[in-house]
Amino acid sequence: MNTNVVSSIRVVIADDHRIVRRGLAHILSASPGITVVGEASDYAGITQILREQPCDVLLLDISMPGKDGIEILHLLKKREPMLRIMVLSSHGPEKFAVRALKAGAACYLTKDEAPDELIEAVRVVARGKKYITEGMAESLANHVVDEDDLMPHQTLSDREFQTVRMIASGQTRTEIAQTLSISPKTVSVYRSRVFEKMGIRTNAQLTQYVIKHGLLD
Structure with a gap:
């Protein structure tokens, strides 16, 4: 695993829809200093890539076949505690964001965010920091309530x-x-x-x- 300073950010994209993976790869690969080094459609594919290919940031869809994104988060953080994982979702932050962050995600983004936001999030997460959008901050604030x-x-x-x-x-x-x-x-x-x-x-x-x-x- 890299240190906080990396010359090129190596990204793995995990999503069960090929067209989504291709779109994300196109956006990220067009940005200087970011290289997409692998794509996976399920948990088995993710683990295989991580065994074979160094990765700085994993983009993980919350809705995956078999094991869902939250369970995959738990499993990956147990196997590789230093792995930086960004969760992507078609659901708003009020649905899964808090669960994702508690499970070890460094960021939760919805798929309707602007490409520039995605790129900025990848760069921040690659430096070992968490990336919180305005919507995510509001969701977290709303979560701090009485049970x-x-x-x-x-x-x-x-x-x-x-x-x-x-x-x-x-x-x-x-x-x-x-x-x-x-x-x-x-x-x-x-x-x-x-x-x-x-x-x-x-x-x-x-x-x-x-x-x-x-x-x-």
């Missing part, structure tokens, strides 16, 4: 929140267990905790809540 004022889904752990999204997307208990590498019984435990915390009784109610609050892709 009684939190939305039900904001009280969930990352794994519980991930389970919620997977249930709402129609995945079965067995499918969720396989994706999360846990037992179906553990999935049932998460489901019970979620229902209790959110005051929900059925999967249908859960799905309605998730859709209403825009928690799915």
Whole structure:
């Protein structure tokens, strides 16, 4: 891993949409001092690139197949604590930003940000600093509230929140267990905790809540 001063910032782009990866690569490669050294569409692809190619900044989509972005963040920071990770998302900061930063992200950007903002964020993160947009700062400020004022889904752990999204997307208990590498019984435990915390009784109610609050892709 590089020191805080790098001659050329080596970036890996992780997104499951090829056209998005290509667009990001075009924007970044056109900027002096930034080199895109790899692209990945899932967690396995990310880990393979990181084994083979030095990386200064990883651009990570929050919505990835199999393991989602938050889980990937946890796994990568455990494997490579010094890896600088920027999260990109089609969701506003109020949806996932706080979770991403707590999981170790150095930045959370929405995909509708201007290219200049993306480039500036990459340069700041490559220097070992966090990059906070105005919208992100407002989201963080709004998060500093009493727990009684939190939305039900904001009280969930990352794994519980991930389970919620997977249930709402129609995945079965067995499918969720396989994706999360846990037992179906553990999935049932998460489901019970979620229902209790959110005051929900059925999967249908859960799905309605998730859709209403825009928690799915």
